[in-house]
Amino acid sequence: MCSLASFPPPLPSGQTTLCESNNELLSGTASEHPQKQVRVSPFRHSLKLHSRTESSSKADGRTDTHTPTHTHSPVSCVLVVPKWLSVSSGFSLALLRWFSSFHGSMFPHLTLSSEDMLAEFSQVLNWSDCVVRAFAWHPHTDKFALALLDDSIKIYNPKSATTPTLKHRLQRSVAAVQWKPLCASALAVACQNCSLVWHVDPCSLSTRPSSGCAQVLSHPGHSPVTSIAWSPSGSLLLSASPMDTAMMVWDVASESCVPLQRVGGGGVTFLSWSPDGSHVLASTPSALFRVWETRMWTCERWPCVKGRCQSGCWSPDGSRLLFAVQGEAVIYAMTFSDKPGPQAAAAVADLSETTFNTAKGDITVGGEIQSLSWDPTGERLAVLLKGDPQAADRPAIIAVFKTRSNPIFELLPCGFVQGELDAEPRLMQFHPNFQHGALLTVCWSNGRITHVPFYFLSAGVPHFGLGGSPSLPRPQEGAADFANQSLFTELIS
């Protein structure tokens, strides 16, 4: 089992991680490598702008969350109502409250307001004050979508000069965005009251697509939506809400949905579709998660000992699931094979707190895990560690592992990814088809987005599944890449 103790120590403050090359992480100060900043700077400007304007709208958000307490009791208003009516309605309200408090004591998350709930179950660290609330790379091309604090979404494409901004009346508190696979234009957005599917024409020159371009997918009782997942074949969209015990399978074109209801757990918080399309991870707010099989839509229940499943990710061939449980600093792995048999999750990495001695004092790294991300070649695993916001020497940090699946599945240390001074990582995602290895995109708390490339030659061959639909192929990968692969992997191991 891999632990943080075998990692190289974190960088001294002021140094940022630039890339991985020749099997080691390179670092430098921000001024040393201006060319690395070029891609980022156009975004930084706009994001900074937004973060400034956001302070006002954030205040609005605060008042929003508080207003329910004022308007909570309709009985106490000044209107003159008959006494029997007020008494009876007061009584029924009290009964209802008592009942819902009983329900809430079973599932404490139901008492949260919807903003708090989104912050609690989001994959983003400190979602409520994060400038970039959601991020998604397009699965096939070099473009990505960003959801900002002011509930707008921007789409950046290096090949076009326009950056469309998507705004919609219902697009509030965006928790997740995801592009539809095998499609150029469709972007699904998880919002507070519904899910939206935008159709952004890539050839269009308009910077403000009208809200007519968005399909609204709503279902009574299914809000707030905290997670969405497209099937890798692009045909179905899953959406989940912690308030709803059913997860919805949407046929987006016809806007119809099939609820898949399982009562235990009290809701669904996080969804992750395996890249080969055969399984879906669905975690609940209680110490239980499910793995659905997508052929007949049956599920396995996996009770956890300690807390709920916080995050999870799939290996590229869909045979292995890594997940992290709240309250534990361990990454678990689970294998899925065609052969039925007793399965259990095995701990593969121990991320308990480890103290490193650096020149500027001790830094403690480790603890609970916020999110996991596995690159599409299956060679690098990025883990976002929560850290402790109160203590200065225990920052949130991204730990990157090398992964091997042959001969046995193994995690090997690679290093920590750090940003500028006082910037903590909030959100990360791997580029879906980076040709020279893996490209990790990190959104930082200061509104900056950086791309950290990991240069290596992939040993894994894309597995065109025997046991399912084809995994997403990467057309650009030519024969040249393949010639040296195996040799190189022999080297790193």
Added chain:
Amino acid sequence: MFSNEQSCWFVRKVVCWRAVASIAWAVLLLLPITALFVILSRFSLLHPIQTISECLSFATCASAIFSLILMCGVIIMVGFLNLEYYTVIPTIACSRIALLGQLLHPRQLVHSLAHCIMGTIVAWCCAVTIGGRYESIGGPCIQNDDTDRLPQMCLNEYHLILLLAGAFVGFSHSLLGVIYNMNYVSFHTVQQYKYLRFKGSLLLVVRCSSTQALYCVRNYIVMYFFLGYIPKAWICKTLNLHLNSSVHPLDSIPGLLDPSLLYHQWISASFLLFTWHITLLLFRIFVTEVYSFPVQSSFTEDAHQCLPKVLTDKQPMILKFLALQDFALLSQHSPSRRCEVFSLSQPGGHPHNWNAITKECLSLLADLTQRLVAYHDTVATNGRSKSLSSGSERKTSSESSVTSGPEDLMSPRPAMLLRTPASVFARSIGGFPQSPLTAPFTPDLDSPFSSPALRRLTAPMDQCSPWFGTVQSPHIMRRAPKLWSTSTDSQVNGSPPASPASVPSPKQEPSKPSRLAQFLQNRKEQVKNFLAKRALIMYLFNKLPEASSQALFADSQAHIWALEGGNRCCTLSLISMWIPAVFADTTCTLLCRPPGLSYLVQASFSEDQFGVVQTTLPSILGSMLVLQEAVDRHFKLPHASSKPVRSAGSLGESTHKTLRFALRATLKTSIYRITTTFGNHLNAVKMSAEHRKRLQLFLEYKE
């Protein structure tokens, strides 16, 4: 009715047994539903214990058992009617008059009558179950004004009102069934086990039947208030009963607004609708269950049951749909069966399975393209022909020089039955000529006066409408007359109907129209103009805006599956073909790392080791692109891209309204699936420059 014996095996062996199983489950479920109904109908808040004891005592008496048997009979009958009337292609009425025609069709009248009678029977059972004042139709009473004070048999109006309510609800159920396409069986996008599907939709059924019962009871009360005296008098007369003058008549406001009466009416209507809806739901679930067809069989006598054969069958439609569904699932989930698809025949080495399947899928797509092109042309020319009063001949001759792009891919398919989707009796149109009422209810007849009746007035032999299978390519379709008047003209004049063999004839014929034809033409225009000014007629004959678009895509589920299945299969096979090619020079790498790549090589071998797909790839891509173009053009029409109102909580299927969107999305995804898989390797595929340009857009993710 099914002339084809091979189709029969499926109906006989599968569909019937599924229907029987669904009916059996419905009958089994009737017992708990009835128990619930007994409790709810007799429930009194103040005496809960008494309610239970009453219910228990009722459960043991003979009338209860008799009524239960009766209701079982009703359920079996309903199940049988479901089996008889179901369709997998929705019937979409393109104008109000067409809807009226559907409602008044003899077959539909039989359906309504049967439901009326069954509703009465169930209502009688309900009356017996509720007991009390509803128990029997007649009872002894003493008339006040009678001097001799002899007890007479009087009419129990409470019983009557319940019976009539049952009949009304049954009738309106049948009527709404036509309007909301209740007999349309749609296939789910998500496969689930039957029990889970049933459990998932149970709540919806409860909600939907209770609300529908509420509306029915409301309408019924209004009707009874105004017309209630007619059945009352009639029953009194036939059964020789008297009216009890000592009690209030029920067709008055205080009589009808009795809460207990309303409650009992509502709960019996809900019970009735719930049992019927459950039967319908179970039927749908059972009949749409995936059926796994063998890809190839080692015995020749089973060959007609194999997937390639079954796909090409026209009748029954359910067989075709299930086969296509199975094909789509096969392409996604079962590698071993895919392998059979790619295999070669043992003596000869021909990929018969693959060829048969592709041919069928491609012809489905080509057919849809053709239909779209023809529809588009009809709409376009009708828009222009407004200005031409009688000169449609000129137009057709000038249009004949227009060439259409897609015909190179169209394989001529005479007698394509899918072309007339809007027949109520899609299952049976193969056997006999279409009945005059249903035949022309097709979306092509865009003129407001394309009613069957008018058509029949002018043209007794109506079989040669452009949709009836004699026309084979969009070329001919364009040359064929667009307006009903001209189409009938040529027939009245005794000219042969437009056929591909006699291409020049429609050109020459209209150039010298006889005087008589001219005269008739002018008359018709006058009649048309006269009728067009009458509001009611326009109301009835006006096309419902979206309906024609819906009707065009009525059977798109088949196309969606054909696209998904065919495309997935070919993607998989081609991946496996080019991988060995790409890696041919890295054999040493292959040898060095056996586990990883052997898996891959094995996969490629298992998927398509003979390369049977590569010959069909150009035509697959071509037909997809042509269809894509046609669909894009169609969505530019007004009303085509407007979304229907979502009807939540109704059991009537509305999926057919959105099939065109689903088809468009699937089509795009399918093309992207091919382009992402092959990338630049597609440049080696032969295709026309126009297609290549279009494909380039897909390769650059700009579509």
